[in-house]
Amino acid sequence: MAENKTQVTGVSADDFIAAVEHPVRRQDGASLRTLMAELTGQEPEMWGPTIVGFGRVHYKYATGREGDTAAVGFSPRKASLSLYGLTNAPEAAELLERLGKHKTGAGCLYINRLADVDEAVLAELISLGYRYGTTVLHRR
Numbered sequence: 001m002a003e004n005k006t007q008v009t010g011v012s013a014d015d016f017i018a019a020v021e022h023p024v025r026r027q028d029g030a031s032l033r034t035l036m037a038e039l040t041g042q043e044p045e046m047w048g049p050t051i052v053g054f055g056r057v058h059y060k061y062a063t064g065r066e067g068d069t070a071a072v073g074f075s076p077r078k079a080s081l082s083l084y085g086l087t088n089a090p091e092a093a094e095l096l097e098r099l100g101k102h103k104t105g106a107g108c109l110y111i112n113r114l115a116d117v118d119e120a121v122l123a124e125l126i127s128l129g130y131r132y133g134t135t136v137l138h139r140r
Contacts, residue, residue: 006048006069013044013052020076028114029076032083036072039123040130050075051084057133071133072126083109086125089132095125 017033020026033044033052042054053070060066072085086092086109096104100117103110109125111117 006051008053008056008068009046009048011046011049013046016046016050016052017076022076022078024113025076025078025081028081029074031114032074032076032081035119035123036074036126039126040072042071045070047073050077053084055130055134072129080110080112081114083111085133086129089128089136091128092125095121095128099125 013033017026017029020029029052036052036054037043040054044052044054045056047053047070051070051073052075053073055071056068057071058066058068070084072083074084075082080103084107087096087104087107096102096109098118099121101112102117114122
């Protein structure tokens, strides 16, 4: 079976965020780093070259494919902030209705900037996503 492409790299997440070119993405990335660390109790780890992840979970699909991934995380991409692990819980749908300007797709939540969303609702999504990912979705 092929090895997962996105693995922990050991690169400093803080250095990665500090090197983001776009000033709003860089500031939003720093804010998300702080918020996610506070809410999860985990320090950030770089997953691949562009994903800042918090916590680790092991998954195994019915196909037999398995591996490790971040419980929640984000990437300050050029087009938008991509947030991972926040839309899986059934309760996330109601929170997304109150979040503010965003898009979803392929298990990701996309926002242009933190100023576009209600940060209290985002904090609820992060906490819910982390709890759901580490206890329900990916039981060891």
